[in-house]
Amino acid sequence: MELTSILLGSQSNNEKERDQCLTLLENAQSENLSLFLKRLCEELNNEESPIEARQLAGLILKNNLYSHDENRRKELAEFWVSCKADYRQELKQQLFFALNSNSKQIRRTSAICVSVIASVEYPIGEWKSLFEDLIQLIEYFKNSKQVSEGVLVCLSFICEELGDENECSEISLILEPILNIIQQNEEEIEIRVASITTLLNSLGFVWEIFESKEDTQIIFNTIFSCIKNSENEQLIDLSFQCLVKIAYLYYPSLDPYMDDIFQV
Structure with a gap:
């Protein structure tokens, strides 16, 4: 058989x-x-x-x-x-x-x-190129929404599996593709949900990003955009969870955005 x-x-x-x-x-x-x-x-x-x-x-x-x-x-x-x-x-x-x-x-x-x-x-x-490989997969299938979603779900699971106890600075490589996917797929709720979920699960690894004011602003602007410009409850809820996790992990970075947080 x-x-x-x-x-x-x-x-x-x-x-x-x-x-x-x-x-x-x-x-x-x-x-x-x-x-x-x-x-x-x-x-x-x-x-x-x-x-x-x-x-x-x-x-x-x-x-x-x-x-x-x-x-x-x-x-x-x-x-x-x-x-x-x-x-x-x-x-x-x-x-x-x-x-x-x-x-x-x-x-x-x-x-x-x-x-x-x-x-x-x-x-x-044993898999040092893990995150580069996943990014290359998105770039290879550049116009494939299903690949973008598949890779994002995969990255989210990886972040969960590795846990905060693992040193994983390379994960910062995925932030730019994640944020780009969110911005480029305003009408694709499933992809945006997958993206913000991955962002949420990766926040514990990307402390270096929050040392840059420019990168920090991009992350906050993306989160605020998901809250303000969407009626999808899951996407909004995940975006607020990102704010909570950032407050827990990187509280000093909240200061310039307090007015925006109160507005949303």
Whole structure:
């Protein structure tokens, strides 16, 4: 059976078919995990496969890279890092391609998988070009709104996965593309929401930006614009959350903007 059929069968209401397909998946995983993960990546990136099969492939992939159990998570991370660099790069490339999927669900699933890999590789210096790679993806697909949204969701997940305890000054590279996307997509609410969410999740890493009055002003102007020029409640709420987080992290930077804050 091909992987697509096995994945769909593993969710079947027919108990016999479901058990058979689950056994096939377990055997493939235990016999050759590297090959199994590669096949899952290919399935996730296959636009001709049903969404259900692709999402399940991404979920299984994620579960073989990350666990909430600390010991298991360490084992999975050690396995991934032990794989050859070319192999890891190939899988990451497949996941990047999936960020351009026609399906929002697949873009989100791929973004989660990328963020999990980033949480393993980036802290140990194995993916130093992470943020540059994501920016280049936006630039390569310059007119693709779905790539912009996919990358933004991915960046947001990455910020969550890395956490404030990780040194991540390179994340400041993403601020300009984020702010540009917000300004260039005034009518695209989903993209603006993804952008402001990413901005919110990245604020803990970009302290260097708030040492520049010019950069600080751009950030505040963007946030105020989202509040004043939108009727979308989610976008407005996220923008206010940005103000709250800036107040918590960079309180002195608020002083020149107090009148504006009171106005909104």
